[in-house]
Amino acid sequence: AQSVTQLDSHVSVSEGTPVLLRCNYSSSYSPSLFWYVQHPNKGLQLLLKYTSAATLVKGINGFEAEFKKSETSFHLTKPSAHMSDAAEYFCVVIRNTGTASKLTFGTGTRLQVTL
Amino acid sequence: EPEVTQTPSHQVTQMGQEVILRCVPISNHLYFYWYRQILGQKVEFLVSFYNNEISEKSEIFDDQFxxxxxxxxxxxxxIRSTKLExxxxxxCASERYFGPGTRLLVL
Structure with a gap:
């Protein structure tokens, strides 16, 4: 079985300061991992994805994540938070079944950005 | 950029009624999915669909779906006979891309 654990349900940062959203994964094989963002009353937008190529993955809106196999982590970071980054962030692990891929979501981290 | 669309955006129904949620996936994609998110809870996989048939379903996806x-x-x-839960x-997801969602409220 595979799963992801998002260590913080809520993170609050000041605008202009760095963002760190933590995610640890559990998988019996080399996983594919994604981060999605959900703004209030909006759908799920794909931020970035890791699929066993470069371990440092760059996404949209200045976000990036680093896959660390030794730590089974895939933390999401951004050097400088913006008010528009306030949203719910989901770490996701993918299981490829041969004909389809099943996404398993973490419980989410709500990012609050203050002035 | 192509996007996934879903209709309606909101649906209110009475318990026991049938509802149909619609999705238009991205045209050249082959794999489609439904997920749900109960308020305040995590996003849960319901079903995957490929080549006009179900390829996998979760325990949530019972005979009512x-x-x-x-x-x-x-x-x-x-959903044939909706329940409060x-x-x-x-x-709806078209490969890795999600639609905006349909908020279903069963009264």
Missing amino acids: SVERPDGSNFTLK DSAMYF
Whole structure:
């Protein structure tokens, strides 16, 4: 079985300061991992994805994540938070079944950005 | 950029009624999914669909649920007899891309 654990349900940062959203994964094989963002009353937008190529993955809106196999982590970071980054962030692990891929979501981290 | 669309955006129904949630996936994609998110909870996998048939379903996806792609473009999720606990946001996904969701409220 595979799963992801998002260590913080809520993170609050000041605008202009760095963002760190933590995610640890559990998988019996080399996983594919994604981060999605959900703004209030909006759908799920794909931020970035890791699929066993470069371990440092760059996404949209200045976000990036680093896959660390030794730590089974895939933390999401951004050097400088913006008010528009306030949203719910989901770490996701993918299981490829041969004909389809099943996404398993973490419980989410709500990012609050203050002035 | 192509996007996944879902209709309606909101649906209110009475317990025991049938609802059909509609999705238009991205046209050249082959794999489609339904997920749901009960308010305040995590996003849960319901079903995956490939080559006009279900490839995998979760324990949530019982006999009350069905999916089909009736005309080669729309991808629908039907709930035959809704229960209060079916109230949730339902997301359609076309491969890695999600639609905006349908918020279903069962009274």
